[in-house]
Amino acid sequence: MSQNNYKSALDHPVFNILSQAAKTLDVECYVIGGFVRDHLLNRGEAKDIDVVAIGSGIDLARKTAQLLHEKPKVSVFKTYGTAMLRTQGLEIEFVGARKESYNRDSRNPVVEDGTLEDDQNRRDFTINALAISLNEGSYGELLDPFHGIEDLENKIIRTPLDPDITYSDDPLRMLRAIRFATQLNFTIEKESLDAIARNKDRIEIISKERIVDEINKILMADVPSKGFALLHKTGLLPYIFPELVALQGIEEIEGQLHKDNFWHTLEVVDNIAQTTNDLWLRWAALLHDIGKAPTKKFDKKIGWTFHAHEFVGSKMVYKLFKRLKMPLNDKMKFVQKMVLMSSRPIVLAGEVTDSAVRRLIFDAGDYVEDLMTLCEADITTKNPKKFKKYRNNFQKVREKIVEVEERDHVRNFQPPVSGEEIMETFGLKPSREIGVIKDAIKEAILDGDIPNEYEAARELMLKKGKELGLTVV
Incomplete structure (x- = not known):
């Protein structure tokens, strides 16, 4: 020995x-x-x-x-x-x-x-x-x-004793096998891999917290897709992420296909793993398309659609985090926001207008950089011309974000005229009119109708107050 x-x-x-x-x-x-x-x-x-x-x-x-x-x-x-x-x-x-x-x-x-x-x-x-x-x-x-x-030396994951006993005794070891194979880029020995598939239902006795701990480690690996592919192959994935399993497969109607959103998702996760070590941004990449399964429809005129999949997906993030006993705090809200906004820069890339970029910065706030990183990771086309075109479009969006932000300062936007000043100007108590005026100022700034400056905002406040039948006191 x-x-x-x-x-x-x-x-x-x-x-x-x-x-x-x-x-x-x-x-x-x-x-x-x-x-x-x-x-x-x-x-x-x-x-x-x-x-x-x-x-x-x-x-x-x-x-x-x-x-x-x-x-x-x-x-x-x-x-x-x-x-x-x-x-x-x-x-x-x-x-x-x-x-x-x-x-x-x-x-x-x-x-x-x-x-x-x-x-x-x-x-x-x-x-x-x-x-x-x-x-x-x-x-x-x-x-x-x-x-x-x-x-x-041979890069093999193998159990010391009978793998069926090892995995049945402590089913967390099934996830640990997959995690080590992912982190170390090892292969799970065949008998051991087959034993995981045979014992997959035993994962149900493991606490959600321990499961998530292993998933986090898989997500933080250099090539996370290896782990998720093994979870899929062994049949463990439906016990942990039925939402991801639902994305798998390609349907064809009248000769029209859609891409396999499960394998696409794994590509996006691998892409983002090359550019960020932020665990929660990697979670956002993993979940960015989960709304596509429940929103998938076929339209004879335009083919496959996934209308509002970002909105549906962001709602699903909360349910998934709750089920897995993950933090329902700002981390979850960050992932929700990334999923909700995941298509915004893609839509923008066609025509990069100042007002659209202002709204993007306003809505994304401090996370606009993370959002752009996610969208760039979402380019999985194998066509070199298309890949280059999409990357160039996103670069234009990035440049526009810098230009607009330097000029208009709309990140973490605070209106130049406060609610208190509106109340004092018109002698108001808290009321609907204050919100209407504040919204009008915000929309005018985001649309580029007025600059993000006090004098212009005050002038619009007076004009809007007059339209609402208010008088200056």
Whole structure:
């Protein structure tokens, strides 16, 4: 089981302290899992370290804290037999080696003390079962009982034990397999992939929060479509995103086809992943067309239509976020706004007028840049001439946005004349007339009838007040 020496993974001084603490308590301990995997893959310095003790992980955490110069606080989770401390920018989690057994209704196992081998057996994938010894006599030795090194070299995701048992016991592992395959650009071994398809309905016992956590990690990968294609292939997607599944397929009536909006969506997500690390903008790309399935109609004169799909889609965002127990806050509102406005710059690109751009800036506010990024990602044509034409059109819109904003300052627009001034001028209490006057000023500025300046706005206020039969007091 022992292989080459991997002392280079243990350069950080904290590992010597861990080794001393284990020796003092006369327990064996090993660094295991993601830290070892990422070191072997050269994925940069890991900040999360998992340490397994053949004995009490909590006692080892406390002894380590005593030996560290800054004496960090130890957080103990007695229910799970784990402890955690933070030191020198690292987060170290300690657990006693254990073996687990499951019942069908829960992913929370019945836990017993176990050996290192028991602990490695319970790990989700061979590449996460790799351990490096922190013990005096074997410090730096790699323990690889399931040929995880080989799987790393061959870029394969495989379970240590029977995949049906691994996935049925803890169905979250199905999403983790897909997430690792996406993040690392690995392939899920065939038997393992088939087992995910066989156990897909088990995902229903997993909390929505844990599911979304994995989806977020898939979305933040370099090529998120790989993960969504695997969710689709294994049959997991309908349990998580029926709205996306509904977009799949091409219908033909009277020789007229529409594009497959599911695969188009995945292309858009990959495109946007090349230009932004904003998670919520990536969510907007994923959901930008979800309104197309419920609004799809065939018109004999014009073919396939998706009227108001942006409006319907923005309403669906709320329901989807609520169902998945995602934040119903400004993040959700941002995604809604992006979906609602996702076609606006496309419509504009044909004829870039000042007034249309003013309205775009007014409605998008601080998110006009994000909206343009989304629309550019939405160009998935394979025709080089069309692609160039669309990109050039969007560049014109971008230039116009800069020009109009510099001149007219309509982003986060505040009318030059306030409601209070209208009330004082005409001796009004809060009333409908104030809103009418304010709207008239706003529309006149956005249409370019008057400049966004106080004097012009005040003049229009007086004119509008007169039309409404108001008198200056």
